[in-house]
Amino acid sequence: MRLSVTPLENGITKISLSGRLDVQSAIEIDDEFTKIAKENKNLLVDLAEVTFIASLGIRTLVIGAKATANNGGKMVLLNPQPNVEQVLRTSHIDSVMPITHDAATVAKMFGR
Amino acid sequence: MPHSLRKRQQGHWERAFKADVSEIASAASWVESIADSAGLSDAQAFSMQVCLEELMSNIVQHGEGHCSSNSQWPSGPGNDHLTITIAINAYADRITMSVEDNARPFDVSKAVGKKIDQPLDQLEPGGLGIHLIKSFSSALQYQRTEHGNRVTVEFKG
Numbered sequence: 001m002r003l004s005v006t007p008l009e010n011g012i013t014k015i016s017l018s019g020r021l022d023v024q025s026a027i028e029i030d031d032e033f034t035k036i037a038k039e040n041k042n043l044l045v046d047l048a049e050v051t052f053i054a055s056l057g058i059r060t061l062v063i064g065a066k067a068t069a070n071n072g073g074k075m076v077l078l079n080p081q082p083n084v085e086q087v088l089r090t091s092h093i094d095s096v097m098p099i100t101h102d103a104a105t106v107a108k109m110f111g112r
Numbered sequence: 113m114p115h116s117l118r119k120r121q122q123g124h125w126e127r128a129f130k131a132d133v134s135e136i137a138s139a140a141s142w143v144e145s146i147a148d149s150a151g152l153s154d155a156q157a158f159s160m161q162v163c164l165e166e167l168m169s170n171i172v173q174h175g176e177g178h179c180s181s182n183s184q185w186p187s188g189p190g191n192d193h194l195t196i197t198i199a200i201n202a203y204a205d206r207i208t209m210s211v212e213d214n215a216r217p218f219d220v221s222k223a224v225g226k227k228i229d230q231p232l233d234q235l236e237p238g239g240l241g242i243h244l245i246k247s248f249s250s251a252l253q254y255q256r257t258e259h260g261n262r263v264t265v266e267f268k269g
Contacts (some may be wrong), residue, residue, distance in 0.1 A: 022140065023169045024133050050139075052158075054165040055240040062228070062237040067231050083158040090247045091240045092228040 001025035002049075005036060011112035013040040014078075018049035021057030021084075030060055037064035041073030042110045048079040053087050065097045076100060076109050113187040122202050129168070131175055131194035131213065139198055141211075150202045154230045156267050159248040160209055163265045164198070166241035167220070168213040170198055175215030206250075209265045214260040220245065221263075223253040 001019040008014050015036060019025065033111065038042055047053075065075040076098045080088060088099060098109055125146050129135040143164055147157035149184060176191050200208040225243030248254060249265035257260075 020137075020140075022137065022165055023172075027133065030140070052161060053240070054162070054169070054207075056243055057167065059238040060241055062232075062235060066232055066237070083154070087162060087244065087248075090227075090244060095228055096232040096235060105136055 001029055003029050003032060008044065010032065010042075010106065010107050010110065012042045012044055012112070013045045014046055016046040016049070016090050017091055018066075020052040021050050021060070022052055022054045023056045026056035026060045027053070030063070031063050032065060033060055036037060037067035037075070038071070041068060041071045042073045043073070044106055044110075046078045046079055047084060050084055051081065055091070058091050058093055058107045059061075060089070061093065065080070074098075074110065076106060078103060088108070120152070120202060120204060122204060123150065124199070124201050126197065128197045128201040131191040131215070133169070133172055133174050133194055135196070136165060136172065137166060139168060139196075143198070143200070146200055146202075152202070152208075153269060155205060158268055159267050160200075160207070162248040163209065163245050165213070165263075167246045168196055168264055170218070170220070170241060171211075171213045172245075174218065175213060191195060205268070208264055209267075210259065210262055210264040212260065212262040216260075217256055218261055219254045219256070220261075221252050241251055246247050 001017065004016045006014045015044060068075045075097045077097060079101055080099060088094060100109060129141055130246045131138050140161055143160055147160060172191060175194050193214060194215055197212045201208045220242060225244045225246050227243045250268040251266040253264045
């Protein structure tokens with residue numbers, strides 16, 4: 001699993017993930033992902049290159065979303081592949097963080 | 113040729129793995145290769161991967177007394193004697209995947225699946241695996257065996 005960070009305009013930080021967000025990867029990126037979430041207010045998590053997600057991966061996202069909420073911000077999930085999105089929506093993660101396929105409206109989702 | 117037009121290859125595959133996080137990735141690769149050679153649809157293959165991942169990680173995490181608050185559970189030494197055997201059967205109208213272990217008893221069929229149903233500030237991260245297993249399989253059976261547990265999940269189509 002690869003993780004890269006890109007600062008965007010309007011105080012939004014993008015984390016791009018690539019590969020399988022399975023148990024092993026979730027354990028590997030947990031600390032770094034949480035650290036980034038704690039240091040930022042508005043996080044856009046680009047899932048376009050994520051091919052698989054397990055419950056431990058969802059746990060990583062939830063921990064990150066809680067950290068951004070503690071900073072008065074939020075986390076938005078961008079462009080999950082259909083199978084990954086099915087796992088996300090089956091777990092009802094979209095009730096606590098938005099999922100979007102429209103990058104053009106992301107700033108509005110963060111209230112920018 | 114699209115998966116929907118490929119003829120299903122019927123057969124039986126079986127392999128044993130250690131109860132270790134690194135072995136889950138190995139098992140996932142093995143199941144992926146079977147799904148491909150058996151001509152399963154992408155959706156079936158993905159559902160198998162979800163169930164495999166969650167069932168194996170449950171055994172690795174809880175099979176020998178490790179608790180979820182222990183961040184070292186993936187590499188804990190207590191699982192050395194645990195073995196996980198995966199058996200896959202492909203039939204004309206369905207696929208079954210059995211996950212058998214020699215761990216302490218745990219009837220996954222009776223476990224209550226948890227989904228995210230609370231606001232973020234009240235939400236305890238984790239614990240979604242059972243819900244995903246039951247959602248991504250069309251049937252689930254549990255058997256207590258002489259030495260452990262056998263969970264069989266079924267996928268239609």
